[in-house]
Amino acid sequence: MDLLLEGFATALTPENLLYAVIGVLLGTAVGVLPGIGPAMTVALLLPVTYNVSPTSGLILFAGIYYGGMYGGSTTSILLNTPGESSSVVTALEGNKMAKAGRAAQALATAAIGSFVAGTIGTILLVALAPNIADVVVKLGAPSYFAIMVLSLFTVTAVLGSSKLRGLISLALGLAIGLVGTSTGQQRLTFGSPQLADGIDVVVVAVAIFAIGEALWVAAHLRRRPLDIIPVGRPWMSRDDWGRSWKPWLRGTAYGFPFGALPAGGAEVPTFLSYITERRLTKKPEEFGKGAIEGVAGPEAANNASAAGTLVPLLAIGLPTTATAAVILVAMQNYGLQPGPQFMDAEPKLVWGLLASLFVANTLLLVLNLPLAPVWAKLLQIRRPYLYAGILFFASLGAYSVNFQAFDLGLLLCLGLLGLAMRRFGLPVLPLIIGVILGPRLEEQLTTALAISQGDLSTLWSEPVAVVVYVVMALMIVGLVVTGFRRRNKGVTDRIDDNYQEVSM
Amino acid sequence: MTSRARVTTIVATLVLALVTSVAGCGVTRDADDATNRRLRMMIPNSPGGGYDLTGRAATKAMEDNDLTGRFEVTNVIGASGTVAMQRLLNERGADDVMMLMGLGVVGAVFTNKSRATVDKATPIAGMVAEAEGVLVPADSPYKTLDDLVDAWKKDPGGVTIGGGSSPGGPDHLFPMQLAQEIGVEPRQVNYIAYDGGGPLTTALLGSKIDAGMSGLGEFQGQIDNGSLRVLAVSGAERLEGIDAPTLEEAGVDMEFLNWRGVLAPPGISEATKKEFVDLLTEMHGTKEWKAALRRNGWIDNFQTGPEFEKFLDEQNRRVEQTLKELGLA
Numbered sequence: 113m114d115l116l117l118e119g120f121a122t123a124l125t126p127e128n129l130l131y132a133v134i135g136v137l138l139g140t141a142v143g144v145l146p147g148i149g150p151a152m153t154v155a156l157l158l159p160v161t162y163n164v165s166p167t168s169g170l171i172l173f174a175g176i177y178y179g180g181m182y183g184g185s186t187t188s189i190l191l192n193t194p195g196e197s198s199s200v201v202t203a204l205e206g207n208k209m210a211k212a213g214r215a216a217q218a219l220a221t222a223a224i225g226s227f228v229a230g231t232i233g234t235i236l237l238v239a240l241a242p243n244i245a246d247v248v249v250k251l252g253a254p255s256y257f258a259i260m261v262l263s264l265f266t267v268t269a270v271l272g273s274s275k276l277r278g279l280i281s282l283a284l285g286l287a288i289g290l291v292g293t294s295t296g297q298q299r300l301t302f303g304s305p306q307l308a309d310g311i312d313v314v315v316v317a318v319a320i321f322a323i324g325e326a327l328w329v330a331a332h333l334r335r336r337p338l339d340i341i342p343v344g345r346p347w348m349s350r351d352d353w354g355r356s357w358k359p360w361l362r363g364t365a366y367g368f369p370f371g372a373l374p375a376g377g378a379e380v381p382t383f384l385s386y387i388t389e390r391r392l393t394k395k396p397e398e399f400g401k402g403a404i405e406g407v408a409g410p411e412a413a414n415n416a417s418a419a420g421t422l423v424p425l426l427a428i429g430l431p432t433t434a435t436a437a438v439i440l441v442a443m444q445n446y447g448l449q450p451g452p453q454f455m456d457a458e459p460k461l462v463w464g465l466l467a468s469l470f471v472a473n474t475l476l477l478v479l480n481l482p483l484a485p486v487w488a489k490l491l492q493i494r495r496p497y498l499y500a501g502i503l504f505f506a507s508l509g510a511y512s513v514n515f516q517a518f519d520l521g522l523l524l525c526l527g528l529l530g531l532a533m534r535r536f537g538l539p540v541l542p543l544i545i546g547v548i549l550g551p552r553l554e555e556q557l558t559t560a561l562a563i564s565q566g567d568l569s570t571l572w573s574e575p576v577a578v579v580v581y582v583v584m585a586l587m588i589v590g591l592v593v594t595g596f597r598r599r600n601k602g603v604t605d606r607i608d609d610n611y612q613e614v615s616m
Numbered sequence: 617m618t619s620r621a622r623v624t625t626i627v628a629t630l631v632l633a634l635v636t637s638v639a640g641c642g643v644t645r646d647a648d649d650a651t652n653r654r655l656r657m658m659i660p661n662s663p664g665g666g667y668d669l670t671g672r673a674a675t676k677a678m679e680d681n682d683l684t685g686r687f688e689v690t691n692v693i694g695a696s697g698t699v700a701m702q703r704l705l706n707e708r709g710a711d712d713v714m715m716l717m718g719l720g721v722v723g724a725v726f727t728n729k730s731r732a733t734v735d736k737a738t739p740i741a742g743m744v745a746e747a748e749g750v751l752v753p754a755d756s757p758y759k760t761l762d763d764l765v766d767a768w769k770k771d772p773g774g775v776t777i778g779g780g781s782s783p784g785g786p787d788h789l790f791p792m793q794l795a796q797e798i799g800v801e802p803r804q805v806n807y808i809a810y811d812g813g814g815p816l817t818t819a820l821l822g823s824k825i826d827a828g829m830s831g832l833g834e835f836q837g838q839i840d841n842g843s844l845r846v847l848a849v850s851g852a853e854r855l856e857g858i859d860a861p862t863l864e865e866a867g868v869d870m871e872f873l874n875w876r877g878v879l880a881p882p883g884i885s886e887a888t889k890k891e892f893v894d895l896l897t898e899m900h901g902t903k904e905w906k907a908a909l910r911r912n913g914w915i916d917n918f919q920t921g922p923e924f925e926k927f928l929d930e931q932n933r934r935v936e937q938t939l940k941e942l943g944l945a
Contacts, residue, residue, distance in 0.1 A: 152662065155668065158669075158672075305695040308698065309693070436814075437664065444836070562776070562808050
């Protein structure tokens, strides 16, 4: 505890506070722009490590990381244009809320949820960092494969009113996920090296969500007048709070362990959280039309995962995300080597960094909460101009990654797919989940089987994998039993099946 | 787009030249002053990686010492450098662009079946090299390289070898050439590709694979605290701070280096080529560059002219041969 207080003393010096402010501002800015993420920003700022002290440098980078996780949600909610892969899911309900005049509430629940999750995550980080590390390396490809299969299995809960449409959407997503080079073989790249690394989920999401919607609106502009977005209340109501706090905690519970796992990441927990909230909500009819739980949960999950990522980084010097990998490079530039002795050898730096995470979280809340109603006014812009702005913004993001026209073409093609999906009433969530999970599922399976030389029994050779399969079997049994009972009772109105993407 | 950008650059340079020559009457600075030069450096991978660190350290050393004007550094990401290589070849004759590349790019263009092979560009200079290491977890039964080699020979497919690069990258080429050297058929090597040093570290610490082959920079922490053991390093000399023999000392007569160098587009004039070579030669002498070498643990692999051309040609052939044998090129 003394160490943490000392840490605060380090983090709150004017100089370090300034770096934290710069960090969160910069992080929010890059989080907003699709294409440029915190990993690239930190990498481009690596040269500052030559001139800035280690503590300040790391505080800056941590601020960028947390800020990036937060900033992605703003454009997700307002413009349906996710800035980061981890805020793709936020757009689903967040943008619907914004269209219903509840943008301020969506932004507020995202900001407070991020703060709550980030703070709990950082506390867990402080408490667990020394012990958790040995556990995480025990999980191998078979365990991850099992977790991914379980995640894919949960998708069945969100296939929508038409299972066929849901499965088509999922298949489309898995097909997009197939593009790229796997085990040295190119698939669906049509000989183009630009496709060899696969298609980034942010590009897919921006195209399907933002471009698809802009085209859809444009196609209907003459036929019917556009609804005017009502001006909502600026702050969260008591009801909003009541509906948000549990999703925040559950989102944190998903996000933190996934962040700490070497192959976990921030995307999977966001959609697991979304699916959970959809199942548990008392107002299932609101899902698909702007349910606050669907924003609160995923936003908490992605910030908690950012905190989780720092556990293996600080404890055993193991980077689990691209951003963590670049932060590790920065540490090595300083001649620092995270690992078991790191916390003892450099207490001032480590605790200063941990304290600065609390500071960064608070700063993000203070900066963003008052801005929420201001941002919400953005939606008062007349629709044609608003959509023109969204198109410009989405194209800029796609182009800025690599400065090549190819990416713009790709964005447009996928945008047309988004338009077609709206036309035929295909839900988008299964597609996004397919893009995220498909390649991971395959990677873990090929790694597991390559190590075992094709022996399938390796898939249940790890205890975690066995537990996951048992859970899955229980879930299937549970589903069959409840389905059977319902049929007996003659209950036909299944809940949460009124999910329709074409709710415009 | 690029041609338009180039026209703008040319116009800008002309205007600048005019202004300085008019304004600079009686001053020794003339229009040919190197500090007016605008150059571009392409990096074939994402920021923060080895190519990026090398490229940015080099451009910074040149800028800080006023050897030339400003550098515009762009990361051209895609297919392990194939996209960047293609773009360099498309810039035929451009006198203001260089590209950082290395062994991984040489391999990637083959595995991606790209026509943009490295031998079509103009070689400028070799820059740095890094030795690879053979790593095993602390509780591994393999205490020396001999132990590993024996087990590998006995059951080539049963020994799993992990690396941080996709097929065609340095961590893949090294075990393949090592296998060939000790008499194991490369096609039988069970190579598991991990997405960089982080996941590879995890696999090693969890004893999921038998051995890992990679540059050692990312593993220093684990090596220092004893959770990973280095059986051998692949360079001609031992590495500072790592208690492990070279391959030759461990009884395998080979040397393997992951190197990085600089290329220019094809079809550039001799004058431009000389300018680039001179520039990098001067850069190599700066104290900033020496500091960068030390900081990153890079081996100085500076070479230019026919020496580098020969080296590049050799590497290109060797890699092509290895990958052809594996059916990957």
